[in-house]
Amino acid sequence: MAAVVDESIRALQDEGFKATRSRKQVIQVLEAADRPLTAYEIQRSLEQQGKHLNQVTVYRTLDLLCRLNLAHKLLSSGGFIKCSLCRSESCHRFAVCQCCGAVQEFADTGLCQHELEFARELGFHTRHHVSESTGLCARCHGRGEAAGPERRSD
Numbered sequence: 001m002a003a004v005v006d007e008s009i010r011a012l013q014d015e016g017f018k019a020t021r022s023r024k025q026v027i028q029v030l031e032a033a034d035r036p037l038t039a040y041e042i043q044r045s046l047e048q049q050g051k052h053l054n055q056v057t058v059y060r061t062l063d064l065l066c067r068l069n070l071a072h073k074l075l076s077s078g079g080f081i082k083c084s085l086c087r088s089e090s091c092h093r094f095a096v097c098q099c100c101g102a103v104q105e106f107a108d109t110g111l112c113q114h115e116l117e118f119a120r121e122l123g124f125h126t127r128h129h130v131s132e133s134t135g136l137c138a139r140c141h142g143r144g145e146a147a148g149p150e151r152r153s154d
């Protein structure tokens with residue numbers, strides 16, 4: 001876990017940003033989380049560890065991490081997650097489970113290329129696009145099917 005935090009800190013420095021204490025702290029909270037967190041939840045989690053960051057600092061830090069693709073803001077919940085793709089070149093895409101909240105991240109150059117071509121046919125020059133799917137993760141989907149027959153036998 002610590003190695004991933006170090007990697008994010010190195011990425012920050014590569015982009016010319018200082019690895020300030022508040023930046024490290026926000027990265028650590030995101031890294032430890034197993035689901036998307038709101039800025040308020042990040043602030044509260046730090047407070048529980050005796051670290052006080054004001055709301056503006058948390059927002060600014062999240063904004064910077066998102067700009068550098070080290071973290072992402074999800075459209076469906078507005079929550080923030082740590083990037084899990086090690087700064088992949090193509091767009092980062094998300095599959096969000098509506099049942100347990102788990103987020104899986106993936107990237108595919110072919111999909112990106114398709115989207116760029118569709119937009120180009122409209123005469124549109126894409127700078128950035130986002131992709132987020134909602135549904136059920138493999139575990140929740142499997143659980144749903146397993147629960148079905150059991151309920152019927154009651």
Ligand SMILES: [Zn+2]
Nearest residue numbers: 083084085092
């Ligand atoms: Zn990512």
Ligand SMILES: [Zn+2]
Nearest residue numbers: 097100137140
């Ligand atoms: Zn799930």
